[in-house]
Every structure is written in C-alpha cells, then in structure tokens.
Amino acid sequence: VAAWDSLSDDERRLYARMMEVYAGFLEHTDAQVGRVLDFIESLGELDNTIVLVMSDNGASAEGGPRGSFNENYFFNMVPESLEENLARIDDLGGPHAHNHYPWGWAWAGNTPLKRGKRETHEGGVTDPLIVHWPKGIAGRGELRHTPGHVIDLVPTVLEAAGGSRPERVAGKPVPPGKSLLPVFAKDGSVHDSLWWLHEGNRALRVGDLKIVAAGKTAPWELYDLSTDRSESNNLADAKPDAVRELAANWTKQFEEYAALAAKDVPSAPK
Secondary structure (H helix, E strand, C coil): CCCHHHCCHHHHHHHHHHHHHHHHHHHHHHHHHHHHHHHHHHCCCHHHCCEEECCCCCCCCCCCCCCECECHHHHCCCCCCHHHHHHCHHHCCCCCCECECCHHHHHHHHCCCCCCCCCCCHHHHCCCCEEECCCCCCCCCCCCCCCCCHHHHHHHHHHHCCCCCCCEECCEECCCCCCCHHHHHCCCCCCCCEEEEECCEEEEEECCEEEEECCCCCCCEEEECCCCCCCCCCCCCCCHHHHHHHHHHHHHHHHHCCCCCHHHCCCCCC
16 A cells, blocks of 8 residues: 555545545435434334444455546456546546545555455454444443344344244245344353354454454464454464364354355365
C-alpha cells in the first residue's frame, strides 16, 4: 500500500473522491434504515422489535492498488486504469459505474486489524453487531465482548420470537448456529469454537486462541486474541503443541462440513 504522501496530485484527487462516494453511500444507507425504523415506531412497535445491524465482512481490498471504475474488472483480472478512472471521476457513485475504492482505504478501514474481506484474519471476519430491543434487553448502551458468528443470527431471532430451529431446510442440514440471547444479558461463551474457511483461507478460534492461515498451503499462525487482537505476535513457533491441537480440531470440523466444494479444500494441516 503506497503512502498517501507518495501519490501524485491526480491519484490523491481520485482516491479522495472514491472514499467520498463510499462515505456518501453509507450516509444514504443510514437514512434508509432510519426510514424503516421511523415507520416501525409509527406503528408503536419499535420497542418490541429486535433490530440487528452488522456488516458482512471487513473492508474490501477488491479495488486493487488504484481503485476501479468497474469492480468486475477485478473478478475478470483486468488491470485497473488510472486514466479511465480519472476520465470518469464524475460518474463515480452513479448509475453508470460499479466503482470500488483502492485498497489503501481497506487498510485504513480495518486498522488495527490484519488483512481484509475474503480472508480469515481479524480484518476479514470481525464486525460489530449493534442490537436494539428495549422490551427484550435490560441493558442500555453496554458492550459485550463474546465472539459470535453470522450463523448465530437466525437462531437468535427464532428464539426471540418463540420459534424453534429446524434441523434441515430443503433437505439440507442447517449450520450449527447458537442463539445470542444469553449474550445480550451478560458476556459469556456460546460456542466451544468458531471455524472459518473462505477461498482456502482458514481459521479456528477456541477461547482466546486462534489459528489462521492465509491460503490453502500457507502454514498455520497462532495468536492470543486476549492480548493481541491485531494478530501482530505469531506464537506458532513458541507453542507448536497448541497449533497441532487446534489444527486437528479444524480438520475434524472440516470433515464434518464435507458439503464444502472440493476446490476449497486446503492442504492437510501439519
């Protein structure tokens, strides 16, 4: 990622505009969410409506080093063009563009967490969950630090609504999510472990220990997230027994989730 001061005037003008477009879209999204909540409030149901707000991943580096007027370039391995981006700068954010900011903004957006979207380091899988449900939650403005997973959201809503979690949907097993309602009352573990596989990037968290590998053949890294949320101090060499134990756990869970596509199968952990 190039330092901001090292960029040309044209690059800084373009990249600033791309981030302005991103910020403007977030402002627009916030306004639309507000319209929905205002309507629910007008029905007198806001206090008894559970509202869950979160992102789907960390900030994205799919815009490449220069950003892109059309994000589909990235998926088709077409190099980004500074000249095209500058020529169409006024179209960014409009109906004739499918733009994406340069990856320097993803680096900044994920600070201090490591890496980003499509990866399983903390910068790719860590997002806050904002919960609003006055009639169902006694706490107000409190923080919880218990980690959860996106597959926990459906079990949470089902339990809040008095429903039950199905074992299968359309003949397929339902992911093993856990209700987060107990976490709304107080911090406390709901998972024995959290498991990830994304495009060959792997991770497993048990308690505060996490193993993670950036790629199908990359070696495992080990971090203690209780003291190192930014994953700066790799403990793999110092604690090989812990790596082996967690890696065996990862492999066991992988075998249980055998429905994953064969192309996503990484090399067997050592």
